[in-house]
Amino acid sequence: MRTLMRLEVLRMLRNRRYLLFTLAYPVAMYLIFGSQSGDVDGTDVAAYIMVSMASFGAVGATLSAGVQRIAAERQSGWTRQLRLTTLTGRQYVISKLASAAVVGLPAIVLVLFTGFLRGVRLDPWQWGVLVIALWFGSFVFAVLGIGLGYLVAPDSAQPVFMLVYLGMAVLGGMWVPLTGFPQFLQDIGHVMPTYRLGRLGWEVLDGRHPRMSDIAVLALYLVAFTALAAWRYRRDEQKVAA
Amino acid sequence: MTITAGKQTTAPAVALAGVRKSFGDLRAVDGLDLELHQGETVALLGPNGAGKSTTLDLLLGLSRPTEGTVALFGGDPRDAIRRGRVGAMLQSGGLMPDVTVGEMVKLARDLHPRPLPQAQVLQRAGIEDLVDKNVDKLSGGQAQRVRFAVAIAGEVDLIVLDEPTTGMDVDSRRRFWGSMREQAELGRTVLFATHYLEEADNVADRVLVLHRGKLLADASAAQIKARAGLRRIAFDLTESVERYESTLRALPGVVQLELGGTTVRMRSDDADETVAAIYAAGLRPRGLEVAGLGLEQAFLAITQQADEAEGMEIAS
Numbered sequence: 045m046r047t048l049m050r051l052e053v054l055r056m057l058r059n060r061r062y063l064l065f066t067l068a069y070p071v072a073m074y075l076i077f078g079s080q081s082g083d084v085d086g087t088d089v090a091a092y093i094m095v096s097m098a099s100f101g102a103v104g105a106t107l108s109a110g111v112q113r114i115a116a117e118r119q120s121g122w123t124r125q126l127r128l129t130t131l132t133g134r135q136y137v138i139s140k141l142a143s144a145a146v147v148g149l150p151a152i153v154l155v156l157f158t159g160f161l162r163g164v165r166l167d168p169w170q171w172g173v174l175v176i177a178l179w180f181g182s183f184v185f186a187v188l189g190i191g192l193g194y195l196v197a198p199d200s201a202q203p204v205f206m207l208v209y210l211g212m213a214v215l216g217g218m219w220v221p222l223t224g225f226p227q228f229l230q231d232i233g234h235v236m237p238t239y240r241l242g243r244l245g246w247e248v249l250d251g252r253h254p255r256m257s258d259i260a261v262l263a264l265y266l267v268a269f270t271a272l273a274a275w276r277y278r279r280d281e282q283k284v285a286a
Numbered sequence: 287m288t289i290t291a292g293k294q295t296t297a298p299a300v301a302l303a304g305v306r307k308s309f310g311d312l313r314a315v316d317g318l319d320l321e322l323h324q325g326e327t328v329a330l331l332g333p334n335g336a337g338k339s340t341t342l343d344l345l346l347g348l349s350r351p352t353e354g355t356v357a358l359f360g361g362d363p364r365d366a367i368r369r370g371r372v373g374a375m376l377q378s379g380g381l382m383p384d385v386t387v388g389e390m391v392k393l394a395r396d397l398h399p400r401p402l403p404q405a406q407v408l409q410r411a412g413i414e415d416l417v418d419k420n421v422d423k424l425s426g427g428q429a430q431r432v433r434f435a436v437a438i439a440g441e442v443d444l445i446v447l448d449e450p451t452t453g454m455d456v457d458s459r460r461r462f463w464g465s466m467r468e469q470a471e472l473g474r475t476v477l478f479a480t481h482y483l484e485e486a487d488n489v490a491d492r493v494l495v496l497h498r499g500k501l502l503a504d505a506s507a508a509q510i511k512a513r514a515g516l517r518r519i520a521f522d523l524t525e526s527v528e529r530y531e532s533t534l535r536a537l538p539g540v541v542q543l544e545l546g547g548t549t550v551r552m553r554s555d556d557a558d559e560t561v562a563a564i565y566a567a568g569l570r571p572r573g574l575e576v577a578g579l580g581l582e583q584a585f586l587a588i589t590q591q592a593d594e595a596e597g598m599e600i601a602s
Contacts (some may be wrong), residue, residue, distance in 0.1 A: 047396035056383040121380025129397040
């Protein structure tokens with residue numbers, strides 16, 4: 045189990061293209077969009093977009109750790125071979141989660157650090173709570189990634205990932221604050237897990253702790269996505285290569 | 287037959303009872319009853335599409351039978367696997383992407399409750415020189431050897447291999463079967479699927495012939511070879527062969543006879559005796575040909591025998 049976790053993480057770090065995409069993309073987006081000045085509902089725009097892009101990066105890293113890698117592992121037959129070892133389904137999922145969490149953390153920290161370099165100033169507790177809240181919140185997307193990795197055919201893993209990732213990011217107000225959207229899009233946005241994740245951080249910028257309601261909604265998503273992942277994992281268990 | 291070797295107290299390594307598996311209309315496995323005893327080396331022989339891989343999937347608990355029961359060591363296959371009693375190498379099973387061979391083997395050992403030393407596993411699989419190579423860059427035969435290493439990374443009681451030598455060169459094949467024999471000598475039950483009769487003959491104590499999801503034969507390698515070792519004999523006579531039919535049928539070894547014009551075609555399980563008897567009967571064959579049957583034909587021969595037997599059962 046230790047070797048499995050170690051290798052899961054190592055494989056992520058070895059894949060340069062993957063790292064570049066998951067870590068550099070949100071930083072680049074932040075550099076492009078974060079230079080505006082003004083405020084969003086009283087919060088400084090530069091700080092607001094920093095949190096949006098840190099959440100965006102965390103979602104991308106944790107989601108792709110599941111979807112694309114599991115799809116590839118199913119294609120190579122590795123998931124099937126793993127079933128012939130003493131590893132239980134739960135251990136497998138935990139090791140996947142752990143490796144997703146390991147890339148999720150630098151995705152958050154890098155954007156926050158870039159924000160700091162560009163002059164965003166917060167209290168030490170705010171930086172700390174931001175990192176922890178966004179990191180823990182991103183586990184929801186790691187589980188969603190595992191479920192989707194088992195749900196989609198290996199060939200369509202990439203487009204499905206992009207669709208789900210960018211779709212949830214835009215609808216959840218990670219690119220453009222929801223306040224600029226028409227009402228019905230705002231209503232959709234409010235139920236998005238991405239919006240709830242972002243708001244964990246936006247609240248911290250205003251000097252408040254993350255809202256319990258956001259934590260509760262994310263917890264509900266976590267339960268739902270875990271059920272999806274468990275269901276698909278069991279389905280895959282029964283499937284037979286003809 | 288109820289001959290049981292050794293103590294009766296130990297549960298059979300593998301027990302299948304009335305197992306059927308259907309995919310839609312296709313009956314991939316059609317009523318399989320089978321017991322493998324501990325320490326046996328058994329070949330599962332059959333042409334492509336015979337149901338070998340499906341049988342192994344069922345046996346390993348990767349899929350559930352439509353009907354019937356499957357037990358490993360007297361219990362659920364998943365239990366045996368979770369306790370690390372089974373090492374398996376499937377055609378559809380793969381390796382973890384983006385890691386080296388050494389890391390892959392280490393992982394397999396780490397996941398096993400009774401791992402063997404790394405050096406020993408590498409040596410048995412003959413992959414010492416591949417340790418630092420990325421698993422995604424292996425040739426077909428090399429990948430097979432690494433997958434074998436994964437299957438034998440720990441102390442197991444049952445080893446299941448699905449066409450293990452596919453893609454291996456002659457030398458790798460020999461090494462592979464050498465280490466397979468070692469495993470058998472250690473008292474492990476080995477079950478391997480193959481479509482090479484020679485492999486079954488060289489390694490297995492017992493050969494199961496599977497065809498269209500049914501078990502056609504369960505015998506020693508020598509017996510199967512005798513059945514598959516039929517020879518085809520063909521020759522011409524100067525006159526119509528019809529009138530010699532009874533003489534020809536009475537020849538020793540003849541299992542099948544086909545007459546057409548001046549041509550005789552027959553299959554014999556003892557070609558030497560048959561040919562000697564042809565001359566002894568006073569016949570003067572021209573253009574005599576004696577040829578061995580290919581494996582496909584041997585299967586056909588065995589299948590035909592099975593079909594005929596079935597036909598007779600229905601008739602009686």
